[in-house]
Amino acid sequence: MNEVLLLHYEIRGGDFIHAGESSGHVKNILKRLGFHPNLIRRTAIAMYEGEINMVIHAGGGTADVKITPEQIEIRLADHGPGIKNLDLAMREGYSTASDSVRELGFGAGMGLPNMKKYADDLKIRTAVGKGTTVSILTKVSRNQG
Amino acid sequence: MTIREIRKILAAALLTDGKHQNVTIHSACGSDMMSDVLAFAKNQPVLLTGLINPQVVRTAEMMDIRCIVFVRGKKPEADLVRLAQACGIELLSTSFRMYTACGLLYSHGLLEGPVPNE
Numbered sequence A: 001m002n003e004v005l006l007l008h009y010e011i012r013g014g015d016f017i018h019a020g021e022s023s024g025h026v027k028n029i030l031k032r033l034g035f036h037p038n039l040i041r042r043t044a045i046a047m048y049e050g051e052i053n054m055v056i057h058a059g060g061g062t063a064d065v066k067i068t069p070e071q072i073e074i075r076l077a078d079h080g081p082g083i084k085n086l087d088l089a090m091r092e093g094y095s096t097a098s099d100s101v102r103e104l105g106f107g108a109g110m111g112l113p114n115m116k117k118y119a120d121d122l123k124i125r126t127a128v129g130k131g132t133t134v135s136i137l138t139k140v141s142r143n144q145g
Numbered sequence B: 001m002t003i004r005e006i007r008k009i010l011a012a013a014l015l016t017d018g019k020h021q022n023v024t025i026h027s028a029c030g031s032d033m034m035s036d037v038l039a040f041a042k043n044q045p046v047l048l049t050g051l052i053n054p055q056v057v058r059t060a061e062m063m064d065i066r067c068i069v070f071v072r073g074k075k076p077e078a079d080l081v082r083l084a085q086a087c088g089i090e091l092l093s094t095s096f097r098m099y100t101a102c103g104l105l106y107s108h109g110l111l112e113g114p115v116p117n118e
Helices: A021-033 A037-057 A111-118 B003-009 B034-040 B054-062 B078-086 B098-107
Strands: A005-012 A060-067 A071-078 A121-127 A131-139 B028-030 B046-049 B067-070 B090-093
Touching: A005 A021, A005 A037, A021 A037, A021 A060, A021 B054, A037 A060, A037 A071, A037 A111, A037 A131, A037 B034, A037 B054, A111 A121, A111 A131, A111 B034, B003 B067, B003 B090, B003 B098, B028 B098, B034 B054, B046 B054, B046 B098, B054 B067, B054 B078, B078 B090
Parallel strands: B028 B046, B046 B067, B067 B090
Antiparallel strands: A005 A060, A060 A071, A071 A131, A121 A131
16 A cells, blocks of 8 residues: 555444444454554554553543554544553553453453553553543554564 | 364354364463453464453454354354354354363363464
8 A cells, every 4th residue: 555544433432342343443454455464463452452441441432543554553532531540550450440341351451551562652641530542553664473 | 273173172062154164273262351362362363261242252353363162151142143253253162161171172282372472
């Protein structure tokens, strides 16, 4: 591909039936465009973790994806409660998820650490009571893993 | 090991159309924690789990998992089966518990894959 592809998704809070559809859609588009499988997986997992976080914690939000031949940028924005302690939230095992979320297999405190692990760059801007914006960048140049 | 062989070893019921039963699997993981699957699962594994909610299939989709085995005889709703079919993921249901199901596959040579370097 040579051009820039822009995608926009509305993500509904608390909807665990459709949570992940946006990430699945992006993954399929990246496959069709012929990106490296490892890049596709890294991007899809990082976005999926962010999408799930918005569904669990933030009452939903929006996802904007910019695909270029060199990189994929994902911006997840919500108007949820914000993250009180970002350093704690980045630690593996720390979670504020409810028991009902844990019963779905999430809430292990791996969401943000996983996003950091799979992204080439992760930026989080958050304000308590106002919301959170997560920016994920994956680069084509990192083909391995 | 193919999905067809896994089905035989676990005496499992096939819940999907079985189009991908000849796909070869080199490793497997067993977990009820999808966050751990997203963090640690290897390339194209089988996922054994006791969870039957749609996020199991979504997690499998993100990880390129080709087959989900529901343990303890669990059977998901039709919507989940349709989602898995659309994603090209085979679904099996075995009456074995997680520990036994994992042990059976392991003893037949389906080991854990290499630890990823990321």
